[in-house]
Amino acid sequence: MRFTLSSWAALAIGVASLLLAAAVAVGFARSDRQRNESIARAMTGGDPTRAPAMIRRYGCVGCHTIPGIPGGDGKVGASLADLRTRVYIAGVATNTPDNLVQWIVTPQAFSPRTAMPATGISEAEARDVAAYLYAQ
Template sequence: MATVFIVVASAAFVTTSVVRHNHTRAAIARVMTGGDPGRAPAIFRRYGCAGCHTISGIPGADGQTGAPLTELSKRVYIAGVLENRPDNLVAWIVSPQRFSPQTAMPQSGISEQEARDLAAYLYAQ
């Protein structure tokens, strides 16, 4: 009985720690980007991002054309051309051809606020 209690208590501690860590990352990402990561899944679907990119936490986002967007916060560069900073990521999402005229990433018509929401999501992962 004591062993079961220890296992259940340990699992609860780990779960609480993971939830707290994810909440902290999301809060930091909101401040960094001015975006809301909670709005990002719908935006990813609306603009078809999942067709080209693998995106952690987005069902069906397993595209292979563009770079995977998993663990983007750990990368040094965005698309190999921009320093990985929130302002650069937002600018890239809004207007990728401005920075790399030959990029396969299309001009989507996404707004700056929507790009901020996507950036917040990607940095929170």
């Protein structure tokens, strides 16, 4: 098969179009992530960028599947993927930022027999974790 100048040009245009489409898709994904993080910060008063270290430090990954957290594949508690779309937290509290923060700090206040432990996480740290979960 022989390639002519016009076939090479067509190929180059096709490759350029694919690269442009990929760049646009990455840009949209980045802007969606930034928008979700901004909304989560406003909702919770927390900083989602600080949360991954806390999520590991307090052992959340041992029980929960948590998107974006290495080793966050626990199967004891519910998956925390798409938490922002749920109506309830742990099936017992309306999914609001304040309820999520309080659940993270003192889950027994909502459900005395819950298997989720009180980890000693502070309210400020729980706000960061809540922001991270809502931003996903």
